[in-house]
Amino acid sequence: MITIENLYKSYGKLQVLRGVSVKLEEGKVISIIGPNGAGKTTMSKCILGMVLPDSGDIKINGESVLKKHLYRSQIGYMPQIGKYPENMKIRQVIEMVRDIRKKAAVIDEELIGLYGLQNMYDKRMGSLSGGTKQKVSAALAFLFDPQILILDEPTAGLDPISAEILKGKILKEKKKGKLVLITSHVMSEIEEVADEILCLVDGNVMFYETISDLKAQTQETRLSRAVAKIMNEGRVI
Incomplete structure (x- = not known):
């Protein structure tokens, strides 16, 4: 579904992405991990069209999306920290979008119902x-x-019940054949929902493997230990 080809991006002298190439297929939950500054957010923003790469290409269903806009209607984005006009009510934000x-x-208003947001429609975003x-x-x-x-x-920031609701929704959408990309540092949660792990380090793909293959190759039963072993050894797989 998404093909990233030899993607480079720098900010001044800081090289953030160094020739990233990867294919991300539909019907999967793929977790993007890596240390802070590894390029995870920049790669995501390149896919979203929020950042223009210096070189390389991004294709969705075989067509380049660089400098295009209509494809964004195919993507749902949840930022780590959502920024909204503080004076707007929840109802107004949803109606505006x-x-x-x-x-x-x-x-799809399922999460609105599961989270009971309709009962808070008149609350202002700044008070939440x-x-x-x-x-x-x-x-x-x-x-x-x-x-x-x-x-x-x-x-991040969700109580345990709300987090479980969201993880259930992610798995439900995967069954519909959608592609879900998740950036996270919580290995236990990744293990619950993800099929594959894409690890970036210093702007390079260190590994891109299924969770089961990672465990088999490292002979570890826990994902956190498998990832730590590979990263401590500094090997690319």
Whole structure:
């Protein structure tokens, strides 16, 4: 579904992506991991069209999306920290986004219901806790039934029950054949929902493997230990 070809991006003298090439297939949950500054967010923003790479290409279903905009309607994005106008009510934010995407054929309000957001519609965004803002961000990411979901630390700030609701929703959408990309540092949560792990280090792909293969190659039963062993040895697989 997404093909990234020899992607480079730098900010001044800082080289953030160094020739990243990878194919991300539909019907999978893929977790993007790596140390801070590894290039995870920059790669995601390149896919979203929020950052233009210095060179290389990004293709969705075989067509380059660089400097294009319409493809974004296929993507649902949940930022790590959602920023909203503080004076707007939850209802107004959802209505505003729906108005922007009024051509959407399908509206998925499942998370709005599961999180009880309709009962808080008249609360202003500036008065919400971080966890409630995360619920709004999650609901908006899934709202238009996108074929690709990019979720940045999606469970950060969520209480355990809300986190389980979101993980259940992720797995449900995967069964529909969607591609879900998750950046996260929580290995135990990754293990619950992800099929594959893409690890970036210093702007390079260190490994891209299924969780089962990672465990088999390292002879570890826990994902966190498998990843730590590979990264401590500094080997590329």
